[in-house]
Amino acid sequence: MPTDCISYPETNYFTPLILDYLTEKTSLQEFYNRFPKIENFDAQIREKKGNYDHSIRQSLVEVLNDQYSQLEVSDSTRKNIDSLSAENSYTIVTGHQLNLFTGPLYFLYKIVSTINLTRKLKDEFPENEYVPVYWMATEDHDFEEINFFNLNGKKFKWNNADKRAGQTAVGGLSTEGLNEVFELFSAEIGGGEDADYLKDLFKEGYLKNDNLTDATRYIANKLFGKYGLVIIAAGDARLKKHFIPQVKNELFQKLSHENTTRAVEKINSQGYNAQVTPREINLFYLNEEIRERIIERDGKFFVHETEISWTKDEILTELNDHPERFSPNVMLRPLYQEAILPNLCYIGGGGELAYWLELKSYFEAEKITFPMLMLRNSALLQTRKQDDKRERLNISIQELFLKQHELINRKVRKISNIDIDFSPQKEHLVEQFQHMYDLAEQTDETFLGAVKAQEVKQLKGLDNLEKRLLKAQKRKLKDEVERIAELQNELFPNRSLQERQTNFSQFYAEYGETLIEKLIEELDPLEVNFKILTFGK
Secondary structure (H helix, E strand, O other): OOEEEEOHHHHOOOOHHHHHHHOOOHHHHHHOOOOOOHHHHHHHHHHHHHHOOOOHHHHHHHHHHHHOOOOOOOHHHHHHHHHOOOOOEEEEEEEEOOOHHHOEOHHHHHHHHHHHHHHHHHHHOOOOEEEEEEEEOOOOOOHHHOOEEEEOOEEEEOOOOOOOOOOOOHHHOEOOOHHHHHHHHHHHHOOOHHHHHHHHHHHHHHHOOOEHHHHHHHHHHHHHHHHOOEEEOOOOHHHHHHHHHHHHHHHHOOHHHHHHHHHHHHHHHOOOOOOOOOOOOOEEEEOOOOEEEEEEEOOEEEEOOOOOEEOHHHHHHHHHHOHHHEEEOOOOHHHHHHHHOOEEEEEEOHHHHHHHOOOHHHHHHHOOOOOEEEEOOOEEEEEHHHHHHHHHOOOOHHHHOOOHHHHHHHHHHHHOOOOOOOHHHHHHHHHHHHHHHHHHHHOOOOHHHHHHHHHHHHHHHHHHHHHHHHHHHHHHOHHHHHHHHHHHHHHOHHHOOHHHOEEOHHHHHHHOOHHHHHHHHHOOOOOOOEEEEEEOO
């Protein structure tokens, strides 16, 4: 399968913060521990080994065995779960929301990046074991972000959802109502062996599991179990109990707010926009009905917009009796993850890495090793037919990533038999007006303003003529313009990166298991480039 790549800056889709991080800009180095190069993992392993509470491993293996008890578990995944009991076993983690049918394509890229990094580490440091982990965001409550997926340009949305949707953690939501989505999906995906596999996957996942956590675990395990992926839902009280000391610090010392606020100020002072602004207390109170912020007022603790309140002693009792009810928000979840897992590296998208970069000093205050941060692989999937069309239209890979009006304007200028660039005329005009400026200075300086105004007017007139000529040529070259727009719309749905829009099923229905096999083969998490993968002969 042919593979091309371009640099991340050439895509025009990544923020200055992430681009500067990828080049290891000196001013950003205080915000991370070690840059994710293979040679830096040895020091990360030694630091994590000496700083991790290995007694947690027993709880970890116990919880994972319970969570996998109803699943068909591959030998690779079973081996990885069992290995976590040993002190020379480490994880590589990616996290993701419980998007309906995995959501956008980049869900696959996250997990493939994670699997492939564990393989590379095993080759480089074979004395240890490395386990790829998918951390399910079961305690998220932003239902509107996860209740749909896009296939063939159509949106498949879960409308008849649990009445608690958006009020409590999505992981516990009932899958009732997804039969309607299944019927629409089945009609759209059509027939054939691979399409039938997808229909079975959806049906077995959502119509035979009672809640969104179990459904998502089933689907991710079916897709990636053969590669040893371990999937964890970390809301279990047996895991949360190990996080009680940090929750106490959050409630009574507000360590995250104190430390991340300083980091946010520093990041913003460098001209970036910090991803997340911390709250004084970055915890939710969670039960079957609500997930609401915990706030402190006048020495008492309250659950926002409820009648629930505690004194200091009462909230300590609640925490010790029910640690599972204390849910970390986006600022605290990374600390929880790194406290309970023997983790070396977190793999995420640009937005995720941006908020992780706010957290290093907070980790230091809590004496928990800060993981290495790796940008997940990104890719554009295209068919051989689409690539041939691109070449016939004389569009480079880099040009594909331009805004559509920029791409069309550039190609119209190139293929037009009329020179649409009025730069020479503008330069000539500027030269002519320079003589007028010289004349004005010899006569009356008040004349300068009139000369300048006339120059601006005439340059603007040339701009307008150039635009009108370009517009006329677009009409004349209508067929070429339409073909260019059609190709780019196919590859960049909704004028966005394909990986942020399209569901994997659109490609799996065509290529089957080959899709994932080729992603495993082609995506190198240590290679800092945006891949273009071409399928078909």
